[in-house]
Amino acid sequence: MAQDTAETPPHAPEIPDSHADLPVARSQFGLLRQRRFLPFFLVQSLGAFNDNVYRQAIIGMLFWLGASSDDKALYASLAPAIFILPYFLFSAIAGQVAEKLEKSRLIRITTAMEIAIMSIAAIGFWLQSLPILLVALFCTGMQSTLFGPVKYSILPSVLRPEELTGGNGLVEMGTSLSILTGMIVGGLLFKLAGAHGPLAAGATIIALAVAGNLVSRMIPRVDAGAPGLKINWNPIPESLHMLRLARRQLAVRNSVLGVSWFWFVGTVLTSQLPAYAEVHLGGDATLYIFALALFSIGTGVGSLLCEKLSGRTVEIGLVPLGAFGMSAFILDLYFARTGVAGASGLGVLDFLREDGSWRIAMDLVGIGLFAGFFVVPLFALIQSRTPRDELSRVIAGLNIQNSGFIVLAALSGLAAQKALGWSIPQVFLALAILNTLVALWIFSIVPEFLMRFLSWVLVRALYRLRAKGIEQHVPDEGPALLACNHVSYMDALILAASTPRPVRFVMYYRIFNIPVMRWIFRHAKAIPIASAKEDPVLLQKAYDEIDAALAEGELVGIFPEGRLTSDGRMGPFKAGIERILERSAIAGRPVPVVPMALRGMWASMWSRRDSRLGRMRVPRRFRAHVEVVAGPPLDGSAVTAAGLEQQVRALRGDAA
Template identity: 75%
Template sequence: MAHNQFELLRQRRFAPFFLTQALGAFNDNVYRQAIIGLLFWLEASDDQKTLYATLAPALFILPYFLFSSIAGQIAEKLEKSRVIRITTAMEIAIMSLAAVGFALQSLPVLLVALFCTGVQSTLFGPVKYSILPSVLKPEELTGGNGLVEMGTSVSILLGMLLGGSIFHLAGEYGPYAAGGAVVALAITGNLVSRLIPPAGASAPELRVRWNPLPESIAILRLTRKQLAVRNAVLGVSWFWFVGTVLTSVLPAYAETVLGGGATLYLFALAVFSIGTGIGSMLCEKLSARTVEIGLVPIGALGITAFLVHLYFGRPDAATAQGLDVAGFLAAPGGWRVALDLFGIGLSAGIFVVPLFALIQSRTPKAEMSRVIAGMNIQNALLIVLAAGATLGTQRLLGWSIPQLLLALAVANALVTLWIFSIVPEFAMRFVSWVLVRSLYRLRAKGIEANVPDEGPALIVCNHVSYMDALILAGAIPRPVRFVMYYRIFNIPVMRWIFRTAKAIPIAGAKEDPALMQRAFDEIDAALAEGELVGIFPEGALTKDGGIAAFKSGVEKILERRPVPVVPMALRGMWASMWSRRDGRLGRMRVPRRFRARVEVVAAPPVDGTTATADTLEAQVRALRGDAA
């Protein structure tokens, strides 16, 4: 198992797939930019350039509307590495046609090939993201998605650079060099794809339905089955909306606002793309290798903040023209603009990677490819809307590009607030992430090896502070339903967090027997649904830092449903905020040093048919040791 995302690049279960998808993104952009290069090389008329600029985006995006539903079903029914090999073989045929188009210098042939690349991308899209949960552990999902997004961003940038310069480098042999390059890249991608190990079909019995309209409606409904997944899909689509607006105005922005030309545009695109790649890779570190959707609001706020800062940095047209990169950076505000573009990309990466990981972790495997296909339909719709909004605001309303970017910042804030108001889990995880990361330095041991990747299990742990549930939730990759004393559950502010996290309040038999019975019924129902349930068998916070005797409630749970039990222990919490150590401050203690070091340690699962309160208590004591 990989202990960080970069180790995945050395493992066969991930590395060939990563290279295959990166080569695909690279080749697509080499091809599209090479067509533009051919038009300039031929000194094409303005009508021909306008025809390409109008038709090319439509031809590439149309297959997502027509064939996504079929692509999702195929990716569900067939073994995933086989689907990838099929699509990369298609790429060889398509790029061979494109090579003929370059040799003949025929724009119609090149446009037909461009449509075919859209078909191939449509077929590849569902398997690109649905294969990751099949080859990665839950704790690797965020890092794996971060690498994929980084690889895609860098590949797009490098592809545009190579495609845009190939005619300049090859001179009179430009058409043949362009055709040879795209075919060679397609062949390379197919050869690498043959190294991808089998990943299994998620729904081999699925009957493929070929009518795109009813099946598109059906898979869009699949994306809406779970509220969190539905809004994560919406968040990904909004990411594409923002990205489309930014990248479509960036060439004109570089010329009219920054005072440069093609070179400065490429520099601005590179800064944005590098920021997106770095933000994507940072997610694993920021999330502590869990699916941490609390990062999504951070990314959303960052996008808005940097867009607003960018607007006030350059609200008007440039006074100088023809600046190169050095001249632009030397001009007043040049570094500020570069920092803002980098910050927008960084925030976008932090925003989108946890959304992909959430979709993959919460969607049933037998439906995942179709959910991704439904997301691609929605993405395509938002891309079209973004292009229309960009043209409409500029041509009909007369907005300048800085005004458009400011409007995008406001729209981004409103859309994200709307998403988070519909699904409070995003905001709840954000608040809990801020609390845990600001108050503690968290280290986990044994979580990956001992907490089951799927299926029901009971987590038992010592109880030291009011933050225990949030800390455990931040260390365990899967969602956990925590059972907690109702008085803790009802603490102001924390109550909203616990309720949103679907915690289960419980009371003693003498305090509220009805609440206690409801709690046991809800615990059993959660385990029956294959969820993780976390309990603190001591029944109360420790008063002296030690571990009290475990109550018999854990045995009552296991009598009804003998699931595996994972003993866990919190170390270092007694010297932290919100323990009972300091009586002078009531139940709150100011830590001796800022951000106390805390460890979460897990032992191998215990058979639920043999586990008792006494044996589990002994294991938790041994795990905790002297590190109270």
């Protein structure tokens, strides 16, 4: 089996090196019809499903055997530690292996490992041996550790940048629902199979592992990130090195911290749910599963909505929305039921007939919904801003940190109840407050998160935005100059909301210095510029900053008219853009120019048409339809201001 999995199936296609050569999916659900994504999605979902079927089936076996309370308590305390331990021991090696090997090959190897591990587990079920089942559980954790870095590092290779948010949303949705359904199926195996429970459990987990391996053989070839990497087998220094890689960029470092915090919050909540459902909701065993289902469904829906809300960009503006939304619903969960339930043994329908039950249900869904808004953009940002040859190791470092936060969450929940004597609702209250404080701290360190949130709110509240040609013509990586007509004070925010990659905008210094907006523009690293008459020093500084940004491979946005239109018509493009391109050409690094046009902005708010209140006509112009249209990139070495102006006029729809 091992030799077979090391070979690439001759019929497997290869993912193109360029994102431009990838098929186009108009929405995240279109990815489920494409081979570059569907087999991987199914393998990931089957793996999460099988893990939870297995773990829940062990609990089912203990009840089926009539095990003592001591045996159940021993498993409850040992199982989480046994499963999480491999993440500390093997993540460093897993990250290096995932970086060095071709990714579809590695997925086939890990799914073959799963077949072997589940075969050992089936023997444990057959012999009704808890030690064998715990050994297999440790091996399951090790297999999950090896698969983890591949799970997220493969997505930037098989998805376009504008598909990253949607793809991550699908993965998070699939994982959440697989965990939930796996727990339900695993819990029912021994109840439904009766005397044949051990056989049913063993056959089920082996069948799922075989299915995962068969599906993995349909995953197209994806080249290794760093095939020449020399593996360091010492996990301690390599783990520290991976954690340093994850902290190299400020935004990535804090995204990694945010993902780990998501696991902390999720662990505290889900670990308290069984006792909360029994003591404070008065439920039977099914009510805990129902509560977990509400949270999981909310997370799945929130993850899927991220693509729609973000406009198919990596929109980290959703992260503050998710953080504060989670806090609000956790806080309301505390107020919804602070005391012990007056009834006991309630089923789901009986619980829903109780006063305040729907409020609790909505709180659980809301927590999950905003958790999806929180975590999906963070994963997309990590993937989009981490160098391809480091991504698997950064994900491995993330998994190490996640494991630490999970252990910390479990210990914190235990200490709060045993040492401090807090009730479960009081734990929720403390979690809501702590989540708010941590979110404020992260956003104060990286204002880009909050800046993107404010710009996202402004754009989505004031306009109905439609983008054309962005996905096809704005390059996925490398430098480019985006040139657009200038209509309103909101133009830069509109273009930023339409473009998957961060853009450094060059803007007139008086617009840059508008109160409130200045804070947003400054943290977006906009470049203020003035005319030679107004401030020659600022002009020269702007050219130097533009040149440096292009040299670093960034996108730079410029409005070549040099001023806002005063009558809705385009003005002539100034020669400054030629000077920018000339400097790049002289330095031996000419950059492409992407012509872009704004449509409908003159009839919207914040253009100069609103110079007097009487012209504003808010009811008609609020939430105006606006469009951003991009044309094919032009060779920067041959672009002239007049020629570029004609290109933008054509995109704008001006008559020749």
